Amino acid sequence: MAMANAAEFLQEDLTDGGQILRLSGSFTIALIGDVDGRLRDLSADMRKIDLSAVEHMDTVGAWLVHRTAKESGAEIVGADKDASRLLQAVSGADQTDIPPRPHPPSFERFLAEVGHGVIISFTTLLQFLGFVGQVVKASFILAMNPGRFRWHAVVQHFDMVGVRALGIIGLMSFLIGIVIAQQGAVQLRQFGAEVFTINLIGRLTFRELGILMTAIMVAGRSGSAFAAQIGTMKITEEIDAMRTIGVVPAEALVVPRVIAAVMMMPLLGVYASLMAIIGGGILCWVVLEIPPTTFVQRLREVTPMTDFWIGVIKAPVFGAIIAMAGCFQGMQVHGNAEQVGLKTTAAVVQAIFLVIVLDAFFAIFFSEIGWN
Structure with missing residues (x-):
């Protein structure tokens, strides 16, 4: 069984300006290594991210590619069926907007706690009378x-x-x-x-x-x-x-x-x-x-x-x-x-x-x- 290659990338200049980022190897949690930190340090004008040479990708790798594309505004190309599915999943999760949980006023919380305590007390009393x-x-x-x-x-x-x-x-x-x-x-x-x-x-x-x-x-x-x-x-x-x-x-x-x-x-x-x-x-x-x-x-x-x-x-x-x-x-x-x-x-x-x-x-x- 062939050993999987570690994740790696290469920057190339495009003829119309900007750069293309070509990823290769296995973008899995075990083989990403220092690629995460190196991708964060990229500052060049990135137009495309090519995944055609990527051998395998898991959720962590898909999130890493999605984050890089989002931060640089690059287009992801060359992804196979499995990679596309993972990228779509992490993209959907990233776009989920969880509204902040509203905090009721202190007085309302106090009344809610008092009401809850009263309900528990009466319920316990009725259960106790039934037990008697x-x-x-x-x-x-x-x-x-x-x-x-x-x-x-x-x-x-x-x-x-x-x-x-x-x-x-x-x-x-x-x-x-x-x-x-x-x-x-x-x-x-x-x-x-x-x-x-x-x-x-x-x-x-x-x-x-x-x-x-x-x-x-x-x-x-x-x-x-x-x-x-x-x-x-x-x-x-x-x-x-x-x-x-x-x-x-x-x-x-x-x-x-x-x-x-x-x-x-x-x-x-x-x-x-x-x-x-x-x-x-x-x-x-x-x-x-x-x-x-x-x-x-x-x-x-x-x-x-x-x-x-x-x-x-x-x-x-x-x-x-x-x-x-x-x-x-x-x-x-x-x-x-x-x-x-x-x-x-x-x-x-x-x-x-x-x-x-x-x-x-x-x-x-x-x-x-x-x-x-």
């Missing part, structure tokens, strides 16, 4: 068919949601109790009312902060774990395999997690409130010199039982919301592993947002019925 309906339906089916219920899965999630969370929730609540007591004491000292720090600790921890901070911690810890676990199963097609063998994912994966969160949240909330009170009591003892017995007696006098029941009532609702938000986002995973991280983050944000919104509704509701 599926979970409720699966719960009723399991209640009517107890043999299909996976008790071992519930016990396993008891351990993950409740037992393994005791350390971090206890430490967090203990420190929050100290902070509440310290800030309350500093502010109340201005009025000589340091004793009312006990009122602040008791009512705030049992009624609001104890269960609210517990819900936030469970959302960041267990809600994210639910989303990551189910999302990974979605990526690895385990959920599709479950459907193939007749297992309903909502019954096998979602309901046990929801039940575990609903049952453990009241216990974790009471535990967190007690740890916060212990932290606040220690600070009152050390800083305000209020003995523990006086602290406990005063706490029993100023903290109504309704505050305790408010926390207990809110806890299972928060647990259900956190578990369903995590499972819902896990079920939304599709495509690749990056989606697992994105949906896990979305699960935590969605759960915390819904918990705070529900807490505001509970505060208004209990205030209206007289549980102040």
